[in-house]
Amino acid sequence: MAVDHRGTSLGTVPDVQAGSLELAADLRRYRTMVEHAVEGIAVGQGGAIRFANQQCLALLGVTAEQAGGRPMIEYVHPDDRAMVARLRDRRTVGEAVPAYEARFLRDDGGVRWVEINGVVIEWEGAPANLFFLKDTTERHALDEALKKALAEREAILQTATVGVCFLVERRHQWLNRTLAAMLGYEPAELLGQETRIHYASDADFERVGAEAYRRIAATGRYSGEVRMRRKDASLLWVQIDGTAVTQDGVEGTVWTYVDVTGRIQAAQEKDKALARERELGEIKTKLLSMASHEFRTPLAAILSSAELIEHYGDKIGADEQRGIMGDLVAAAKRMQLMLEDMLTLGKAEAGRLTFQPRPTDLESLCRQAVAEVRSAQPRHLLVLRAGAAGVRAVDARLVQYILANLLSNGCKYSPEGTEVALAMECGETSLKLQVSDSGIGIAEEDLPHLFESFRRGANVGHRPGSGLGLAIVKRCVELHGGEIRVISKLGAGSMFSVTLPLPPVERP
Numbered sequence: 001m002a003v004d005h006r007g008t009s010l011g012t013v014p015d016v017q018a019g020s021l022e023l024a025a026d027l028r029r030y031r032t033m034v035e036h037a038v039e040g041i042a043v044g045q046g047g048a049i050r051f052a053n054q055q056c057l058a059l060l061g062v063t064a065e066q067a068g069g070r071p072m073i074e075y076v077h078p079d080d081r082a083m084v085a086r087l088r089d090r091r092t093v094g095e096a097v098p099a100y101e102a103r104f105l106r107d108d109g110g111v112r113w114v115e116i117n118g119v120v121i122e123w124e125g126a127p128a129n130l131f132f133l134k135d136t137t138e139r140h141a142l143d144e145a146l147k148k149a150l151a152e153r154e155a156i157l158q159t160a161t162v163g164v165c166f167l168v169e170r171r172h173q174w175l176n177r178t179l180a181a182m183l184g185y186e187p188a189e190l191l192g193q194e195t196r197i198h199y200a201s202d203a204d205f206e207r208v209g210a211e212a213y214r215r216i217a218a219t220g221r222y223s224g225e226v227r228m229r230r231k232d233a234s235l236l237w238v239q240i241d242g243t244a245v246t247q248d249g250v251e252g253t254v255w256t257y258v259d260v261t262g263r264i265q266a267a268q269e270k271d272k273a274l275a276r277e278r279e280l281g282e283i284k285t286k287l288l289s290m291a292s293h294e295f296r297t298p299l300a301a302i303l304s305s306a307e308l309i310e311h312y313g314d315k316i317g318a319d320e321q322r323g324i325m326g327d328l329v330a331a332a333k334r335m336q337l338m339l340e341d342m343l344t345l346g347k348a349e350a351g352r353l354t355f356q357p358r359p360t361d362l363e364s365l366c367r368q369a370v371a372e373v374r375s376a377q378p379r380h381l382l383v384l385r386a387g388a389a390g391v392r393a394v395d396a397r398l399v400q401y402i403l404a405n406l407l408s409n410g411c412k413y414s415p416e417g418t419e420v421a422l423a424m425e426c427g428e429t430s431l432k433l434q435v436s437d438s439g440i441g442i443a444e445e446d447l448p449h450l451f452e453s454f455r456r457g458a459n460v461g462h463r464p465g466s467g468l469g470l471a472i473v474k475r476c477v478e479l480h481g482g483e484i485r486v487i488s489k490l491g492a493g494s495m496f497s498v499t500l501p502l503p504p505v506e507r508p
Contacts, residue, residue, distance in 0.1 A: 040114075040133030044072045044088075045123050059114065059135055061106035077103035077111060084116075088129060091118055101136060113140040163238075163257030166245075170195050170209065179257050182238075184231035198228045200235055212242055216253060220244045225260060237264040302328055355479040357503075360396045362389035362431065366424045369403035373420075377411040381419045389426035392502050398476040399433075399500070405469040406435040406496050414439030414493070430482075431502055436495040442488040450486060 040056030042049055049067045052060075057067060060075055076084050080102040091097045099117045106112060115134040120127060163179025165172055172190045180187040183198055199205040204227065212222040222242040229235055239258040244251070305328045308316065316324070363386050374382045403422065410420035414437045423434040442450065451474040477484045480500040488494035 042131045042133065043123055043128050044131060045126060045128035047071050047073065050123060050128065056133055059112060059133060060104065061108050061110065066107065075104050077105055079103070091120060091129065092127070113137045165255050166252055167195065167255060168252040173252065182257060182259055183228070200227055200229045216242055216244050225264070236261045302332065353475060353479065355395050355398070357393040357395050359391045360394050361391050362394070362424065362426055365396055365399060366403065366422060369400055369407065370422055373404060373407040373411065377408070379416040380411040380414065381417065382407065383419055383421040384424070385421060386424040387426065389424065392426065392431065394431065394500065394502070395480065398479060402473050402476050402498060403433065405473050409469065410435055410437035410439065413437065429502055429504065431500045433498040434495060436493065438493040441490045441492050441494055442486070443490050447486065447488065
């Protein structure tokens, strides 16, 4: 019978021998497992390494003899020692300490990142720390490489000259400073915001979204030019290109934005210039056609009158000669007026009709205009109804043309002996001129085209005219920054109302 040191029976000798053999076998199995474990395993007690498996020794770059000759804390990087000691002390007093990472110093001077898991055990009758050590150096290197790559990508995207953003369900998840500045925002203002705020209207937002995401769903890409709105409500044109991507498991779209406002505006200006060139070409053609047609009658009158005087001058009485000379003068004046209209229209269409306001006696200007038309149209009753006006800044040349044309038209399209009236009213900030007659009036269908060049009413009959006068009147009014309106009814006369803004009177 075998007993231990306390006298406790251990069984028969054969039993003890069998138990010892079994225990030895277990120890060999455990040692084999520990030595072949993929993780480093170490026991620390009293600040020293009491046991380390081959993985742990390889991690530290030492032999078993070397490992036991140094305090365990010396294998920890100086910057991490305080943290490791603090967590060890917490574990020793019974606190649960989760896995953590620290840098370990190899004997050859290398540094390894290590994930540490530890538990408190009893080792040879005293408390100790059992450590499981996993080398995470490669993972850290990959993490650092990824961080560097992400930082480089961020730097590239942030300094790109085009706007870039990542959208999920049309909301900003990321954007660069270029895009934020393009749209007048700070980047933080747009994160999480729906892109609706960039569009001029709900209709634009819905239309572009429907077209873009339909094409992305079909081909993975979209490209187009859209009108957008900045934070200050100003508009710009943007070339947008979108690509479907998946980031961190989330499906979204990456977009690039290029401000093409300048190019779009240049193209629009070019189109306007081409349209203007075509319009001027049409005007030139119409001017030539009108001149060849309208000049024929006065030229024929001048030619026939000249032939009469040439061949029968000595046989024609004084009264008849005066009549012939009157016809010559009237025909010449008619041609002169048409030429002046053509030249004035040409200047207006070419942008060379200038606005030069100067102090002008408005009542005198109106009286002069009425007097000149009365002299040319003695068979009509021209009346001026003028309120107090004084001297104000207007372009007398343009106002004279406006009045002469409206008064002459009033006479031309009214029966002889009827009244053609000019009413003038001058206020603090505007001049109002009103010309009314009792003539043939203007058909309703002609009113929308009344101020177009070469347009004449369907009811003018054989009355002479170039169709330029009212077009030039409108341009003269527009140069003043004013407006012209007409009220007319077929057979019941017309009333043209002109309002011209005036600069305020300078008070002494």
